[in-house]
Amino acid sequence: MRPTKAGRALAVSTLSVALAVPLLGAAAPAAPATDATSVDAPYFDDAYYADAEGLTGEPLKQALHEIISTDVTTLSYSEVWDALKDADQDPADPGSVILLYTGESRSADANGGNVGDWNREHVWAKSHGDFGTSRGPGTDVHHLRPTDVQVNSSRGNLDFDEGGSEVSGAPGNYRDSDSFEPADEFKGDIARMLFYMAVRWEGDEGFADLELNDATNNGSAPYHGRLSVLLEWHEQDPVSAAEQRRNDVIFENYQHNRNPFIDHPEWVAEIW
Ligand SMILES: [Ca+2]
Numbered sequence: 001m002r003p004t005k006a007g008r009a010l011a012v013s014t015l016s017v018a019l020a021v022p023l024l025g026a027a028a029p030a031a032p033a034t035d036a037t038s039v040d041a042p043y044f045d046d047a048y049y050a051d052a053e054g055l056t057g058e059p060l061k062q063a064l065h066e067i068i069s070t071d072v073t074t075l076s077y078s079e080v081w082d083a084l085k086d087a088d089q090d091p092a093d094p095g096s097v098i099l100l101y102t103g104e105s106r107s108a109d110a111n112g113g114n115v116g117d118w119n120r121e122h123v124w125a126k127s128h129g130d131f132g133t134s135r136g137p138g139t140d141v142h143h144l145r146p147t148d149v150q151v152n153s154s155r156g157n158l159d160f161d162e163g164g165s166e167v168s169g170a171p172g173n174y175r176d177s178d179s180f181e182p183a184d185e186f187k188g189d190i191a192r193m194l195f196y197m198a199v200r201w202e203g204d205e206g207f208a209d210l211e212l213n214d215a216t217n218n219g220s221a222p223y224h225g226r227l228s229v230l231l232e233w234h235e236q237d238p239v240s241a242a243e244q245r246r247n248d249v250i251f252e253n254y255q256h257n258r259n260p261f262i263d264h265p266e267w268v269a270e271i272w
């Protein structure tokens with residue numbers, strides 16, 4: 001059963017109030033002892049996932065697909081810049097963003113295509129399903145991250161796996177001819193972004209059905225690997241406060257959908 005429109009509206013309005021709390025908190029130091037302002041308390045209501053309750057396997061995947069594909073706002077590729085400046089803002093320096101793979105904090109204004117800039121990394125390589133950068137998977141902020149231009153180029157469209165030589169300018173990241181291994185602190189983030197993409201994009205809305213497999217060299221097929229390694233990375237590198245925060249920001253301010261595998265990490269094993 002789908003929640004009623006009123007139910008959804010109530011959930012969203014509750015979220016709006018919750019998100020307002022940190023702003024009010026600055027002017028109200030005598031806030032209650034509950035950690036309502038903590039970034040590691042995700043601001044979502046279980047009503048959002050009501051239709052997935054009690055499901056497992058393919059029915060769970062289908063229910064989550066419906067939930068995260070309903071009432072979604074798609075962004076233009078140029079709108080993605082501002083969304084990333086918000087979702088990946090450095091909590092210690094609001095004028096900067098945290099870069100994927102290196103963890104470096106870099107000026108939010110240094111976005112572009114030149115050496116020293118950051119750009120929009122498609123964690124699900126956009127050639128895998130050939131979805132480009134029109135509104136859709138190519139502009140879905142749940143798998144887009146600010147990344148150093150040269151490191152982005154090193155990753156290219158490689159599948160993810162372990163091994164290789166360390167990437168220049170990105171300590172702890174490795175690559176070889178058919179795969180890229182991100183630094184440990186990003187391994188789980190990448191796995192969860194790819195899990196989201198496989199569920200969000202099911203062959204509708206004019207795009208390919210994106211799915212995970214255990215291969216490398218997927219090329220332009222709508223697959224991404226390697227699933228067995230991503231499942232290990234999901235366990236090794238659990239959900240962080242930064243992932244929860246960006247999930248909230250994307251939900252509240254931009255796309256109005258969530259990454260279920262950040263909210264419910266246990267669902268990964270229920271599906272794969
Ligand atoms: Ca992580």
Ligand SMILES: [Ca+2]
Pocket residue numbers: 197198199200201202203209210211
């Ligand atoms: Ca899919």
